[in-house]
Amino acid sequence: MGHFLGLFVLLLTAVACHSASQNVTAVSCTISKYNADHIKNAQNECSDIIIDGIIVPYGVTLDLTSLKSGTKVIFQGTLAWEYSEWGGPLIKIKGTNVEITGADNHVLDGRGALWWDGLGGNGGKVKPKFLRATVTNSVIRNLHIKNAPINAVLLSRCVDSVIEYITIDDKDGDKDKAGHNTDAFNLNSNNNITIQHCTVYNQDDCMAINFGQNTYFLNNYCSGGHGISIGSVGGGSEVKGVLVDGCQIVDSDNGVRIKTKYGQTGSVSDITYQNIVLKNIHNYGIIMQGDYGSKEGVPTGGVPISHLTLKNISGTVDKTGVNIYILVANASDWHWSDINVTGGEKKMECQGIPAGTRVSC
Numbered sequence: 001m002g003h004f005l006g007l008f009v010l011l012l013t014a015v016a017c018h019s020a021s022q023n024v025t026a027v028s029c030t031i032s033k034y035n036a037d038h039i040k041n042a043q044n045e046c047s048d049i050i051i052d053g054i055i056v057p058y059g060v061t062l063d064l065t066s067l068k069s070g071t072k073v074i075f076q077g078t079l080a081w082e083y084s085e086w087g088g089p090l091i092k093i094k095g096t097n098v099e100i101t102g103a104d105n106h107v108l109d110g111r112g113a114l115w116w117d118g119l120g121g122n123g124g125k126v127k128p129k130f131l132r133a134t135v136t137n138s139v140i141r142n143l144h145i146k147n148a149p150i151n152a153v154l155l156s157r158c159v160d161s162v163i164e165y166i167t168i169d170d171k172d173g174d175k176d177k178a179g180h181n182t183d184a185f186n187l188n189s190n191n192n193i194t195i196q197h198c199t200v201y202n203q204d205d206c207m208a209i210n211f212g213q214n215t216y217f218l219n220n221y222c223s224g225g226h227g228i229s230i231g232s233v234g235g236g237s238e239v240k241g242v243l244v245d246g247c248q249i250v251d252s253d254n255g256v257r258i259k260t261k262y263g264q265t266g267s268v269s270d271i272t273y274q275n276i277v278l279k280n281i282h283n284y285g286i287i288m289q290g291d292y293g294s295k296e297g298v299p300t301g302g303v304p305i306s307h308l309t310l311k312n313i314s315g316t317v318d319k320t321g322v323n324i325y326i327l328v329a330n331a332s333d334w335h336w337s338d339i340n341v342t343g344g345e346k347k348m349e350c351q352g353i354p355a356g357t358r359v360s361c
C-alpha cells in the first residue's frame with residue numbers, strides 16, 4: 001500500500017501541471033482496495049480509473065460523482081458490498097463525457113440473497129438500490145450486474161447518453177420468490193438516452209419510465225419480470241417520445257405495458273412499441289391501464305395516452321392469461337398493426353380504445 005500511495009502522489013503532481021489545459025495527459029490509476037480518499041483523488045487526477053475487485057464497506061456508496069470530462073472508469077474482477085440495511089445506492093456515477101465499462105469477466109455482485117425476503121420495497125429488510133447514474137454525453141457499457149438487492153439501474157437527468165451491453169442477472173431471486181421489486185432500468189427525467197443490447201433476468205419491470213423524453217429501448221432481452229413499462233404516470237409527469245424496438249420479453253408477468261394513475265394528471269405521448277416478440281407471458285400480453293391505484297377499476301382521463309403506435313408485436317400468453325387488455329379514458333391517435341398475441345384464454349372487456357384503432361380484445 002505504501003508503494004501505491006507514493007506512486008499515486010507522483011502521478012498527482014504530474015497531472016496537476018496539465019490541469020489548466022483541456023487535454024489531460026492519460027494517467028491510469030488502479031484502485032484495488034476500498035479507500036474513499038483514493039477514489040476521490042483518482043477522479044481529480046486520473047483519466048483512466050480501474051476499480052479492481054474491491055469490497056465496499058457496509059452502508060457506503062462507491063462514489064464516482066466527481067468524474068472529470070474524458071474519464072474512463074473500468075470495473076475489473078469481482079466487486080462486492082458488505083451487508084447492511086440501508087437504501088443505497090451501492091454505486092453512484094455522475095459526469096459529462098465519461099465512459100463507464102467493465103473488463104471481461106468482471107462482476108458487480110450485489111449479493112442480493114442477503115436481503116431478499118420476498119417483500120422488495122414493501123417491507124422487511126431495507127434494501128439498497130444498486131447503481132444510480134446522472135450522465136451527459138456519456139456511455140455506460142458492458143457492465144455485469146448480479147443479484148441486485150432491489151432496483152438495479154436508476155437513470156435520472158441523463159442527457160444524450162448510451163447505456164449498452166448491460167447484463168442484469170437476478171435469476172437467483174426466482175428461488176422461493178425471494179427477489180422482489182428488482183426493476184432493471186428505472187428512468188426519470190432523462191432526455192435522449194438509448195438503452196440497447198441488454199440482457200435482463202429479474203422479478204419486476206425490465207424498464208419503467210416515470211418521466212422523461214426521447215427514450216430509445218432497443219434490442220433488449222427481458223426475462224422473468226413484469227415487462228417493458230411506461231408508468232405508472234401521474235402527479236403531473238410527462239412521458240414523451242419512447243421507442244421500444246426489437247425486444248424480446250419472455251417468462252414475464254406482462255409484455256407491453258402502460259399504466260397511468262387514477263385521478264391524477266400528466267401525459268403519455270409519442271410512444272412506439274415495434275418488432276416485439278413475447279413468449280410465455282403469464283398475465284397480460286399487452287396492457288394499457290388508466291386506473292392504476294384505483295380499487296374500482298375505473299379509468300380516468302387526466303393522463304391521456306396519445307400518439308401510440310404498436311406495430312409487429314407477436315407471441316404467446318399462458319392459457320390462464322389475457323392477450324390484450326385496455327382500460328383507458330381520453331386516449332387518442334392510436335395506430336396498431338400486425339399484432340398477433342395468442343394463447344391467453346381469459347377474456348377481459350376493453351374500454352376507451354380510440355375510434356378507428358384496429359385492435360380486438
Ligand SMILES: *[C@@H]1O[C@H](CO)[C@@H](O)[C@H](O)[C@H]1NC(C)=O
Nearest residue numbers: 137159160161162192193194
Ligand atoms: C442524442 O444522443 C446521441 C448520443 O447518444 C447523439 O449522438 C445525438 O446527436 C443526440 N440527439 C439529439 C437530437 O441531440
Ligand SMILES: *[C@@H]1O[C@H](CO)[C@@H](O)[C@H](O)[C@H]1NC(C)=O
Nearest residue numbers: 246247274275276277312313
Ligand atoms: C417483426 O418483428 C420481428 C422480431 O423483431 C422481426 O424479426 C421481423 O423482421 C419483423 N417484421 C417486420 C415485417 O418488420
Ligand SMILES: *[C@@H]1O[C@H](CO)[C@@H](O)[C@H](O)[C@H]1NC(C)=O
Nearest residue numbers: 300301302303304306329330
Ligand atoms: C383529456 O385530456 C386533455 C389533454 O389532452 C385534458 O385537457 C382534459 O382535461 C382530459 N379530459 C379528462 C376528462 O380528463
Ligand SMILES: *[C@@H]1O[C@H](CO)[C@@H](O)[C@H](O)[C@H]1NC(C)=O
Nearest residue numbers: 314315316339340341342343
Ligand atoms: C399468429 O401467431 C400464431 C402462433 O403464435 C401463429 O400460429 C399464426 O400463424 C400467427 N398469425 C399470423 C396472421 O401471423
